[in-house]
Amino acid sequence: MGLEDKLSKDGFFTSKIDALIQWSRSNSVWPMPMGISCCAIEMMAAASARFDISRFGSEVFRFSPRQSDVMIVAGTVTYKMSKVVRKIYDQMPDPKWVIAMGACTSSGGMYRTYSVVQGIDQFLPVDLYVAGCPPRPENLLNSLIILQERIKKGEKTASENI
Amino acid sequence: MNQKRLELIKSKLADFEIELSDINGTPAIITNPANIIIICSILKTDLDISFEMLLDVMGVDNFQKEKRFEVVCSLYSLKYKDRIFIKVPLDSKNPEMPSLTAVWKGANWFERETFDMFGIKFTGHPDLRRIYMPEEYEHFPLRKDFPLLGIPDSIYLPKK
Numbered sequence: 001m002g003l004e005d006k007l008s009k010d011g012f013f014t015s016k017i018d019a020l021i022q023w024s025r026s027n028s029v030w031p032m033p034m035g036i037s038c039c040a041i042e043m044m045a046a047a048s049a050r051f052d053i054s055r056f057g058s059e060v061f062r063f064s065p066r067q068s069d070v071m072i073v074a075g076t077v078t079y080k081m082s083k084v085v086r087k088i089y090d091q092m093p094d095p096k097w098v099i100a101m102g103a104c105t106s107s108g109g110m111y112r113t114y115s116v117v118q119g120i121d122q123f124l125p126v127d128l129y130v131a132g133c134p135p136r137p138e139n140l141l142n143s144l145i146i147l148q149e150r151i152k153k154g155e156k157t158a159s160e161n162i
Numbered sequence: 163m164n165q166k167r168l169e170l171i172k173s174k175l176a177d178f179e180i181e182l183s184d185i186n187g188t189p190a191i192i193t194n195p196a197n198i199i200i201i202c203s204i205l206k207t208d209l210d211i212s213f214e215m216l217l218d219v220m221g222v223d224n225f226q227k228e229k230r231f232e233v234v235c236s237l238y239s240l241k242y243k244d245r246i247f248i249k250v251p252l253d254s255k256n257p258e259m260p261s262l263t264a265v266w267k268g269a270n271w272f273e274r275e276t277f278d279m280f281g282i283k284f285t286g287h288p289d290l291r292r293i294y295m296p297e298e299y300e301h302f303p304l305r306k307d308f309p310l311l312g313i314p315d316s317i318y319l320p321k322k
Contacts, residue, residue: 079317080296086320114303114312115295123320162322 018154025069025095026151027057029144032068032092034085036075039102039134043074046137056144065091070147072140073124076104077117086123095157099143100126103133125158163189163244171211171246174204183249190247195259198250202265205237205246213237213246219262219272221280225306230254231282235262252282261287279304 006013031053035043047053047061062068065088077085089098100120103109106129108118120126127150128143168189172182178201181192193201205213217236224230229251238245250259261284262269273284274293281302284290291297301313 079319082319113310114308117319118311121322123322125322 022152022154026148029056029058029070029097029147029151030060030062030068031058032065032071032088033061033063034071034073034075034088036073036077036081036085037104039074039105042134042137043072043101043140046140051137051141053141053144056141056148058144065089066093068092069095070097070099070127070144072099072101073105073120074101074134076109076111077120078115079117080115082117082120082123085120089124094159096159097127097147097157098124098159099128099130099140099147101130101140101143102135103131106131109133125162127158163246167242167244171205174208174211175201185247188245188247190249192249192251195250195252198248198262199260199264202235202248202262205248206265211239212241213239215240216262216266216268216272217245219269219276221276221282221304223280223304223306228254231257231280233259233276233282257282258285259283260285261290263287278302281305 003013033040033043045051047059053059058070065071069092071089071092073085089096098120100106104111104116105120106126108116110133112118117123128147130139130143132139168182171189175191178197179194180201183190183192191201205211215238217238220234220236222232222234224232231252231254233250233252235248235250236245237248252259257280259282261273263273263284264286270288271293273287274289274291276282277284277290278292278294279302292299295303296317299317301308301316303312
């Protein structure tokens with residue numbers, strides 16, 4: 001690789017500090033698993049050996065919002081739960097991203113009813129929507145790769161765009 | 163339930179205004195809220211009847227009827243292995259009936275659910291709060307005049 005060549009000959013290389021930060025950030029996107037219902041099962045599958053989310057640097061599921069970068073909202077969000085989801089989101093340090101996993105989270109899905117929020121974008125800035133009911137683990141990994149590409153390009157997060 | 167046992171229940175409750183009907187083979191006692199506590203305690207404590215277990219308390223909204231609301235209790239006898247329903251039609255304007263927690267303690271949460279969904283008040287209930295919906299919510303979701311998707315902005319949602 002070019003980088004190895006440079007380092008072994010010169011012992012240094014030049015780059016932009018932004019590019020370095022974005023590169024390191026994109027390969028250590030730690031998720032906050034907001035597993036509320038059945039999508040969480042697929043999220044767990046994505047985290048375990050067969051699909052192995054750690055190939056993309058996201059193996060550390062942090063159960064503390066203060067140590068995580070992306071919140072994967074996996075499941076039906078009711079109005080009662082929305083306060084909790086928002087509270088946890090507010091505790092995450094910037095920059096932060098949100099993946100809305102599955103039909104219920106993105107649009108209310110089959111729960112077209114009074115108690116379910118019809119899409120979490122009503123109260124959260126969402127970066128990525130993952131289709132499926134529930135989505136396959138590959139689909140979640142795909143969304144993570146898209147997110148990594150966005151971070152590498154230095155695109156703004158949805159929370160910065162408001 | 164056999165006819166003999168049904169006749170026995172009928173004779174034990176002869177002092178009260180009751181009607182008997184049949185729901186798919188299970189007998190149902192239709193009564194008014196005034197006598198409900200006495201009837202229930204007879205059904206529970208009388209050793210020949212012995213409906214010890216309260217399975218469920220449900221609400222019904224018969225929207226067009228004069229007596230719009232109805233509370234349905236499902237009882238089970240562990241001794242004789244059969245069940246019975248108690249149906250209590252209630253007023254449309256101010257649906258209210260005595261709480262069954264005096265007879266079965268397990269009625270507590272069933273009645274809270276019925277109160278939450280239909281707005282039926284249970285007098286003498288130890289803790290009549292909403293159980294599913296947020297406590298500050300003002301509507302009753304399972305009433306027939308409640309829209310499927312709810313009333314916009316009636317539940318608090320955090321700001322984006």
